[in-house]
Amino acid sequence: MWPLIGIVIIISGFLLRWNPLLVVVVAAVASGIAAGLSPIAVIAALGKAFNANRYVSAPWIILPVIGLLERAGLKQRAATVIAGVAAATTGRLLLAYLMLRQLTAAIGLVAIGGQAQTVRPLLAPMAEAAAVRADPEITADRRQKIRAMAAATDNIGLFFGEDIFLAVASILLIKGFLEANNISVQPFELSIWAIPTAVAALLIHGARLLRLDARPPPK
Amino acid sequence: MIGLGFLYSLAGLIFLGWCLLTLGDRTHPKRWGNAGFWGLIALSFLAGDRLGDLGNGLLVLALAGIAGAGLIGPGNRVAHDDARVAASAARHGNRLFLPALIVPALALAGTFGFRRLEFGGVPLVDPRQATLVGLALGVIVALTVLMIWLRPPAAAAITSSRPLAEAIGWAIMLPQLLASLGAVFALAGVGDIVGGLAGAVIPAGSRLAAVLAFTLGMAGLTMLLGNAFAAFPILMAAIGLPMLVYRLGGDPVVVAALGMLSGFCGTLLTPMAANYNIVPVALLALDDRRAVIKAQVATALPLLAFNTLMIWAFAFR
Numbered sequence: 001m002w003p004l005i006g007i008v009i010i011i012s013g014f015l016l017r018w019n020p021l022l023v024v025v026v027a028a029v030a031s032g033i034a035a036g037l038s039p040i041a042v043i044a045a046l047g048k049a050f051n052a053n054r055y056v057s058a059p060w061i062i063l064p065v066i067g068l069l070e071r072a073g074l075k076q077r078a079a080t081v082i083a084g085v086a087a088a089t090t091g092r093l094l095l096a097y098l099m100l101r102q103l104t105a106a107i108g109l110v111a112i113g114g115q116a117q118t119v120r121p122l123l124a125p126m127a128e129a130a131a132v133r134a135d136p137e138i139t140a141d142r143r144q145k146i147r148a149m150a151a152a153t154d155n156i157g158l159f160f161g162e163d164i165f166l167a168v169a170s171i172l173l174i175k176g177f178l179e180a181n182n183i184s185v186q187p188f189e190l191s192i193w194a195i196p197t198a199v200a201a202l203l204i205h206g207a208r209l210l211r212l213d214a215r216p217p218p219k
Numbered sequence: 220m221i222g223l224g225f226l227y228s229l230a231g232l233i234f235l236g237w238c239l240l241t242l243g244d245r246t247h248p249k250r251w252g253n254a255g256f257w258g259l260i261a262l263s264f265l266a267g268d269r270l271g272d273l274g275n276g277l278l279v280l281a282l283a284g285i286a287g288a289g290l291i292g293p294g295n296r297v298a299h300d301d302a303r304v305a306a307s308a309a310r311h312g313n314r315l316f317l318p319a320l321i322v323p324a325l326a327l328a329g330t331f332g333f334r335r336l337e338f339g340g341v342p343l344v345d346p347r348q349a350t351l352v353g354l355a356l357g358v359i360v361a362l363t364v365l366m367i368w369l370r371p372p373a374a375a376a377i378t379s380s381r382p383l384a385e386a387i388g389w390a391i392m393l394p395q396l397l398a399s400l401g402a403v404f405a406l407a408g409v410g411d412i413v414g415g416l417a418g419a420v421i422p423a424g425s426r427l428a429a430v431l432a433f434t435l436g437m438a439g440l441t442m443l444l445g446n447a448f449a450a451f452p453i454l455m456a457a458i459g460l461p462m463l464v465y466r467l468g469g470d471p472v473v474v475a476a477l478g479m480l481s482g483f484c485g486t487l488l489t490p491m492a493a494n495y496n497i498v499p500v501a502l503l504a505l506d507d508r509r510a511v512i513k514a515q516v517a518t519a520l521p522l523l524a525f526n527t528l529m530i531w532a533f534a535f536r
Contacts, residue, residue, distance in 0.1 A: 020389070
């Protein structure tokens with residue numbers, strides 16, 4: 001029963017907002033010692049697993065490519081594309097953004113959007129402006145709900161797009177975990193299984209976005 | 220045979236580049252911590268196989284120590300030449316998206332194409348690592364294309380990506396460390412213990428109950444921890460592997476992939492995932508601190524049900 005101390009440490013460490021790297025290392029060492037291993041043996045086992053799992057961190061080699069593209073104005077260009085979406089209504093605008101966010105995340109461009117980068121300066125004001133156009137007497141409460149929905153759309157597009165990319169950290173974490181348990185899998189097999197959920201996310205959230213437009217103006 | 224060594228050399232050089240750049244940045248508020256952190260990762264990528272298990276273990280302790288002591292963080296804000304970037308964006312237009320496609324295209328091509336390349340019966344690329352070798356090749360090709368096309372200063376790839384790496388900070392190492400935790404948990408027998416406990420609670424033979432325990436557990440633990448990556452090794456060791464895969468014969472690929480996505484549904488529902496759910500409340504001047512989470516509930520819950528059904532329907536064929 002004592003090896004479960006590692007789980008307790010992770011949960012309490014994250015809840016207490018300690019540094020997650022430290023929490024994970026302490027949890028691993030505590031679990032190993034509780035299972036009867038010597039501290040040196042646990043540290044060596046952790047080091048061996050860390051070395052074997054280096055490929056989980058490999059996707060970061062894409063950062064220099066993103067850096068060069070951003071230096072050349074990739075984000076500004078993405079903003080121009082979003083601003084140019086010829087969608088007259090709030091729902092259609094957010095739906096177009098949802099699709100764009102899912103598609104770009106699926107090819108590894110996760111940093112192209114984001115709450116600070118696109119939602120605040122671009123998406124939320126545009127969605128709100130479209131809502132005001134549709135209903136000039138819109139309530140302040142409703143305007144806030146539209147802005148919150150813009151933020152939600154960015155999160156949902158990111159979460160349920162990025163796992164389609166073959167070499168994203170979550171896919172490689174799964175691969176690493178399964179290999180540590182002697183199950184060999186390919187990134188492609190894993191990312192294929194992200195597609196149905198990505199489509200479901202598009203349909204479910206997309207339908208909710210279009211319902212924003214269907215709301216009859218309150219008289 | 221080209222394998223992970225190629226990928227690791229490339230990764231090691233990139234982290235070494237960030238390390239050296241940080242060392243030369245005398246005004247950096249966390250100069251030594253950042254340089255040490257990037258330097259240790261570079262050492263791991265370039266020479267990890269020669270450090271020995273204990274050496275690698277001490278390296279992990281050092282990384283966690285640097286992060287835990289708060290010694291790493293972003294540097295001074297680089298003064299961006301906004302006019303130049305805007306002019307560049309206008310000049311290059313939508314063609315800027317094309318180089319970004321090179322990396323995923325070659326990763327995919329590598330996954331399926333490398334196995335056909337053989338010389339004297341020996342594959343050119345290790346077939347088990349085809350995707351990752353393709354990724355590394357894609358990065359090299361994309362960087363070459365960008366250097367020729369855009370003609371930036373020679374070191375621009377490293378200088379322009381260092382702020383991105385600093386913004387991610389210690390989180391850059393979290394997935395790899397969590398995967399390593401999974402190995403230590405396996406060694407310590409954590410899965411066997413929890414599997415025994417879960418087996419006593421979950422009715423034997425009820426597939427749906429076991430799947431529900433897993434997906435709801437992933438979402439719930441992610442809500443508690445604010446991070447699906449952290450919840451994944453715990454729930455996989457506790458329920459995913461012992462119950463769904465070993466006892467009920469489920470496909471580990473389906474279980475793991477959709478388990479992670481169930482965790483993402485939890486991320487949409489928790490204030491613990493502050494970057495996604497609480498930061499925009501401030502950015503968008505919303506009165507209700509839970510406004511973004513409330514906007515996400517009606518998408519996250521049906522998706523969680525969908526993921527549960529997917530495992531139930533497709534993992535046990």
